[in-house]
Amino acid sequence: MLTERQLLILETIIQDYANVGQPIGSKKLQEQLPVHVSSATIRNEMAVLERAGYIMKEHSSSGRVPSLSGYRYYIDNIVKPAQLDQKALGVIRNALANNFSKVDEIIAMSARLLSRLTDYTAISLKPGSKDVKLEGFRLVPLGSSQVMLIMVTSDGTVESQIYNVPVGIHGDQLEAVVRLINEEVVGLPIDEVSAKLQLNAPKLRKYLRGSISLLDVFDNVLGKAVHQQVFVDGKKNLLNYLTNDNIEQVKSVYSLVDHGSGLDELLETNRDFAVIIGDELSDNLLSDYSLISAKYHDGNNGEGLIAILGPTNMQYSKVLGLVDALRFELSQRLSNYYRDFNE
Structure with a gap:
């Protein structure tokens, strides 16, 4: 158990070392301590702190620096958060x-x-994101056989990705996919969406003529929302x-x-x-x-x-x-x- 003076010396060494990055000697401490203490007394107290493993010599300098044990003791017993200016x-x-x-x-x-x-x-x-729900899903036409898949979650996150529509798949088929996804998974927690979609995969493949590329893109966007x-x-x-x-x-x-x-x-x-x-x-x-x-x-x-x-x-x-x-x-x-x- 450290005395009040030893606590004050340890605290001053740690604070001064943080400011200057140099070993702290007894004369420097004597100048900075808020109470008057002789240099000899400070050296004696530093010797106690060193034997306890809270401070140590660094190279050949006569000053001391905090050890990891000293920092741990300081964090657990001394330091108080400063009020933010x-x-x-x-x-x-x-x-x-x-x-x-x-x-x-x-x-x-x-x-x-x-x-x-x-x-x-x-x-x-x-x-x-364990309680976040899928809030909305839609496809926005971009022209040139491209659409943008947009997903919105209940925490306000919006994720999107461009999807290249395969040849032979038309707008009415994509609309059917959007309706199915909105009916089946919108409102569900996002960590349950993929499993629910897998149950509807046969219908989705039918609308998409066997292509699963849109589902892959959906899973990719969903993964970004969940991560x-x-x-x-x-x-x-x-x-x-x-x-x-x-x-x-x-x-x-x-x-x-x-x-x-x-x-x-x-x-x-x-x-x-x-x-x-x-x-x-x-x-x-x-x-x-x-x-x-x-x-x-x-x-x-x-x-x-x-x-x-x-x-x-x-x-x-x-x-x-x-x-x-x-x-x-x-x-x-x-x-x-x-x-x-x-x-």
Whole structure:
């Protein structure tokens, strides 16, 4: 159990290291501590913290830097989210006040805001689609034997794809397909649509003279609507904090956020608010990083997640306050979006 003075010294070392990125010595601490303490007393307390594994020497410097155990203790016992300043709160509210045509645009904006306000890599996960229903389906003629297949879901998502009509299939046959699909699957949860259509596949093939290409296109568009999407912003910021000059590691870290491979496992958590540090992360490439994530509720069909991936020596109090404020504003914006959409 650390004393109040030891807690204060550990907190000051972590905050100062986040600001300057250099080992912190006793003289520097003496200048920054809000209470008067002799340099000798500070050195003694630092020795206690070092033996406990909360701080450590870095190379030959006489100063100390936080260890992963020190960061963990700080997160669990000391840090408090900073209140977001009015300027940053105004930036968030103004950006989320835009007119968005679909939920994806709001979720993507949340990642953009997080990245812009922290200079770290931001990740936003769209809420799950388990309760979303297929709201509408239609085909829009484009000419030259092409139509656009348009699908609308109850969460306001609109997906579309162009379909090349096979030779020999005419408008009345396509209209019959649209009627059948609307009668049989519109109003169903989207994860039940494919199974229901399979039961009607013989009728659909009859209308389409044996061709199943339209059904393939429909399934493709449906898959895009069902898929939980991940939005990443500030990907290049992740490379600013690599401490290893191994080019293969650089490529792997960038690929992780650029292509999304492994992100699901990285972001998996049962906690509403989580801070995962260094080697606690599931990917050993990220041992010099920390992940702060928070769940948000959309007021309609579930919960999503926003996250910051940055250096272990990030300014935790500031970032925690920002993430907490943004998840609240995002939840409010999504609730308003669904309310307006359903009216």
